[in-house]
Amino acid sequence: GAGVSQSPSNKVTEKGKDVELRCDPISGHTALYWYRQSLGQGLEFLIYFQGNSAPDKSGLPSDRFSAERTGGSVSTLTIQRTQQEDSAVYLCASGAGRSNEQFFGPGTRLTVL
Amino acid sequence: AQSVTQLDSHVSVSEGTPVLLRCNYSSSYSPSLFWYVQHPNKGLQLLLKYTSAATLVKGINGFEAEFKKSETSFHLTKPSAHMSDAAEYFCVVSDRKTGGSYIPTFGRGTSLIVHP
Numbered sequence: 032g033a034g035v036s037q038s039p040s041n042k043v044t045e046k047g048k049d050v051e052l053r054c055d056p057i058s059g060h061t062a063l064y065w066y067r068q069s070l071g072q073g074l075e076f077l078i079y080f081q082g083n084s085a086p087d088k089s090g091l092p093s094d095r096f097s098a099e100r101t102g103g104s105v106s107t108l109t110i111q112r113t114q115q116e117d118s119a120v121y122l123c124a125s126g127a128g129r130s131n132e133q134f135f136g137p138g139t140r141l142t143v144l
Numbered sequence: 145a146q147s148v149t150q151l152d153s154h155v156s157v158s159e160g161t162p163v164l165l166r167c168n169y170s171s172s173y174s175p176s177l178f179w180y181v182q183h184p185n186k187g188l189q190l191l192l193k194y195t196s197a198a199t200l201v202k203g204i205n206g207f208e209a210e211f212k213k214s215e216t217s218f219h220l221t222k223p224s225a226h227m228s229d230a231a232e233y234f235c236v237v238s239d240r241k242t243g244g245s246y247i248p249t250f251g252r253g254t255s256l257i258v259h260p
Contacts, residue, residue, distance in 0.1 A: 064248075073234060073252040074188075087247060122188070132178070133248070135188040 033057070035136035037123050043142045044113055052108045052139045056125030064133060065098055065108050066122045074122065080106065113143045146171045148237045150251035158259045163207075163222040165254045167235030170216060177218045178236040178248070179209055188234065194218065205229070230258045 036055045044050050056063050065077040076090035080100040091097070095113075100106040110117055120140050124133035151166040169175060179191040192203025199211040209220045218235060232255050238248040 062246075066250075074250040076247055076249070079247055081246075089247070124188075132190050132193055133188075134190075135180075137187045 037136040054106045054123030060125035062126040064124045069119045148251040156257040165220040169237040173239040175239040180234045182232045
């Protein structure tokens, strides 16, 4: 079956522009996570959706970052007024919930010039 | 609160020799523990997971890890390294946060280098 997909695979933008990153999780997975991976670093948790519960936004680094999950499926991560330090690979993962295994997408590489 | 420490940022081995990637964790509850592998320019793939069943966990590609509660460790091992094992490895701990959400914490990663 289809895995987690993310689009675009690469995004180059200018400082100050807004960007939207999309994640299509595995069908039926109730949990969805967004992470950021900077060069040579581990994964930094950003936000977590679980079913219809309020998302856990505790990892968002600033109010320029926001995410939505429509209909319990597709999720969009939005970064407003991008800065050069936002350059990273943004990874999405979905799971069957709780402490189960996460299935990762291939990521979106964001470059802010 | 939970945390995970990968004790080595880089591990270098020769092909055919054993691999040991070390991971220590802290958790307020009974945690779930995972190892993921990330090959260059690829997504993360689950190697194995511990979720309170057998303490010795076998994963894919000949890897295994042993959960040792007394040592708060979950080291990853493989008897004989292959060139294809060269990658970044992440140890992950996940327990139940206040409010009921499960937010995994990733280690900073260990880069495994395999020499011919």
